[in-house]
Amino acid sequence: MTAATSIILAGVGGKGVITVTNVLSQGLVALGYDVKVSEVHGMSQRGGSVHAQVRFGDKIYSPLIEMGTADYIVGFDQIEALRWGSFLKQEGRMLVNLAELNEDTYKGKYEDNFSRYKHITYVEGTAIAKETGNVRNENFVMLGALLQALGFEFDVWKSTMEKYIKKQYQEDSILSLLRGMREQRVAREKETVYEL
Numbered sequence: 001m002t003a004a005t006s007i008i009l010a011g012v013g014g015k016g017v018i019t020v021t022n023v024l025s026q027g028l029v030a031l032g033y034d035v036k037v038s039e040v041h042g043m044s045q046r047g048g049s050v051h052a053q054v055r056f057g058d059k060i061y062s063p064l065i066e067m068g069t070a071d072y073i074v075g076f077d078q079i080e081a082l083r084w085g086s087f088l089k090q091e092g093r094m095l096v097n098l099a100e101l102n103e104d105t106y107k108g109k110y111e112d113n114f115s116r117y118k119h120i121t122y123v124e125g126t127a128i129a130k131e132t133g134n135v136r137n138e139n140f141v142m143l144g145a146l147l148q149a150l151g152f153e154f155d156v157w158k159s160t161m162e163k164y165i166k167k168q169y170q171e172d173s174i175l176s177l178l179r180g181m182r183e184q185r186v187a188r189e190k191e192t193v194y195e196l
Contacts (some may be wrong), residue, residue, distance in 0.1 A: 144180020
């Protein structure tokens with residue numbers, strides 16, 4: 001029996017949080033998991049906060065994640081990662097895109113706030129997406145990092161992306177996903193070697 005895994009994906013409007021949530025949930029269903037999703041769009045068209053909660057396992061009864069119980073927080077930028085950080089459980093992992101900050105969207109102080117999290121991976125999602133041909137694919141870089149952290153192989157996700165991503169965007173999107181998986185793999189190897 002697989003225990004429930006709880007993930008929060010957080011960003012701002014236009015960064016692809018909902019697209020990634022759809023690909024992630026459809027891929028998990030294809031793998032045979034029970035999946036529940038809750039999305040909040042907010043003022044997404046104006047760059048407002050957008051988040052999704054995804055829970056999967058053998059049997060999931062609710063999509064909602066309580067404070068301090070998320071296994072993963074995927075921050076499409078630093079501010080949104082911090083905004084949702086209180087939902088991460090003590091041994092949970094935070095994946096953070098080192099995108100430029102828009103300080104207007106976060107009312108707290110973010111200096112040194114990441115130091116309270118035990119397991120954190122910083123991903124140069126924006127820079128990697130630019131290298132792969134489309135800066136808007138930073139969402140798929142972050143999805144790749146998450147999938148690697150979850151221990152999933154690429155094969156299922158390639159077919160899921162081919163099914164749910166428009167053909168003209170597939171190549172760059174899949175390449176971005178692969179690069180995100182590689183970034184997370186390298187980060188985990190460093191943690192193991194240096195006992196971080």
